[in-house]
Amino acid sequence: MKAVIDHTQLAAACAYAARALPARPPVPTLAAFHLHAQDDALEVSGFDYEASARATAVARVTEPGTLAVPGRLLADIAGRLRGEIHLSSDAHQLTVEAGAARFTLHTLPLEEYPALPRPPATAGTLPGDLLATAVAQVATAAARDETLPVLTGIQLAATAEGLTLAATDRYRIAVRTIPWAPTDPGRASRALIPAKTLVDLAKDLTGGDVALALPDGTGVIGLTAPGRTGTARALDGELPDHRPFFAAEHATEVTVDAAALATAVERVALVAERNTPVRLTVQAGHIAIEAGATDDALARDRVDADVDGTPMAIAFNPGFLLDGLKALGADTLRLGLRTPTKPAALRTATGGAHDPAYLLMPVRLSA
Structure with missing residues (x-):
């Protein structure tokens, strides 16, 4: 050569x-x-x-x-x-x-050297930068350990309405639906792909449209863009249906500046040893954030917020909460609360059909 x-x-x-x-x-x-x-x-x-x-x-x-x-x-x-x-x-x-x-x-x-796999037939196309962004947003909720391999994946569900990406580690769920152009609008298909692999393959496919191939019996998905082709073997199994969790009614709706809340949580979490929770007390006009204990170290902060509904105190793993705040990629977000022990929903303020959404299990507060 x-x-x-x-x-x-x-x-x-x-x-x-x-x-x-x-x-x-x-x-x-x-x-x-x-x-x-x-x-x-x-x-x-x-x-x-x-x-x-x-x-x-x-x-x-x-x-x-x-x-x-x-x-x-x-x-x-x-x-x-x-x-x-x-x-x-x-x-x-x-x-x-x-x-x-x-x-x-x-x-x-x-x-x-083993023979390289070839992608199956193209299921549809979509902008590469949109796919890379969606994959990165959803991957934050995928499990990191291999105890349950199915939870380390991102599920791709393709329909005529869009391509839905979802991931969960049992403590949070991240979802985003993005528009695409399916090859066969009448065909619905899905595949569960290791999150780390999908992030790595998608992040450089941002220069134009990407052709997505979903498994057709080979168990392999394919991503093809000009000068780039990636394949990944699908995981066995599938994730549970996330839609009922996001459809639940909320007792309290909070609209807040995402950066201000994230900054306050980061500050207060400095005293949250070993990932102990941060406590959010939602009241008229603001959210109070607190962590730590009075006999060790205690931190408090507050941010202005538009609160509609019942005042409530709820606690979250600070790392998981920050992951969700940053994954949404929005200036303003809505926090939907049901009870202090039921999942809370994070959405963008616009709440569009193609915007990301994040569901987070609270940490039970001790009496």
């Missing part, structure tokens, strides 16, 4: 493909990038059996070729070189040159 490529093109391609490199490769070959040079393009791919990421960059290819090289090392090298990068290989090594810098990397057995 012989090719010449701009350093920005190679660095960007390697950065995207590296999203699918396993942290602890089960076999040495999976630590490699699969490089394929042909027809004035260099394709860089990473794969860990669960997810794949493939990036295509413009290059001047004088000798087509395919090889496997250490992935993270090539990504580090590409990120530090400048100008045109010359790639050349023989049977056992890849040479990377730019200016006076020269690197020689040993190749890995190409025949041991």
